[in-house]
Amino acid sequence: NLDAIKVFCNMETGETCVYPTQPSVPQKNWYISKNPKDKRHVWYGESMTDGFQFEYGGEGSDPADVAIQLTFLRLMSTEASQ
Template sequence: GEYWIDPDQGCTQDAIKVYCNMETGETCISPTQREVAQKNWYISKNIKEKKHVWFGEAMNDGFQFEYGSEGSLPEDVNIQMTFLRLMSTEASQNITYHCKNSVAYMDAAAGNLKKALLLQGSNEIEIRAE
C-alpha cells in the first residue's frame, strides 16, 4: 500500500509518499515524470564520433530523472532518498529505453557491451552493463 515515510526521522513535514510491498519488503518511489516524450533528442554532427552523450546534460531539453509524489518538495525527496540508500542493501530500477540507431545493452553486430547504455547515479557513480 501507499505510505508516508520519514527515513531521516526528522519532522514529519518532509516525509515522502512511497509504495510499500509488504510481501517482498520493497519500498517503491515513483518518478515525478512517468514518461518522456518521443522525439529526436540528439542528432550527432559527426556520425563517426564515438563520444558518450549524457541525456541530462548534452541533449536539448534533456533532464535528470527526479522522484517523489505530488506534494513532496524535490529537496525533501533527495534527503529522504539519501537516508533510504544508507539503510538499504540493494536497489533496482526499471527503465524502458527506445532509441533509434542506438544500443541499449548488447551490440549484436559486434557481440560486446562497448556501446551499452551508461547511467549515472545521484552519487555520481557510473553504472555500466556487465
C-alpha cells in the same frame, strides 16, 4: 509534518518502489550529439542533448526534504534496481 515522497512498499518481496514525478520518458532514440558523425546511442544517465533529470517528490515538496528521505532510503538499503 508530511513525507516528501510517496513510496509503495511490497511486503511480499521486501521492495520499496519510488516513483518519479514524471511517470514516463518520451520514447525516442537518445544520442550524445546531433552531428551525424558523432551520433551514437547513450545510456539515459549520460550527458545528452534534450535530456532531463528525473525528479521525485509530490507537489509542494521541498527538494531538500526529498533528498534527505532518498538518502536515508539509500543508506538503509542493501541493493537497488531500476
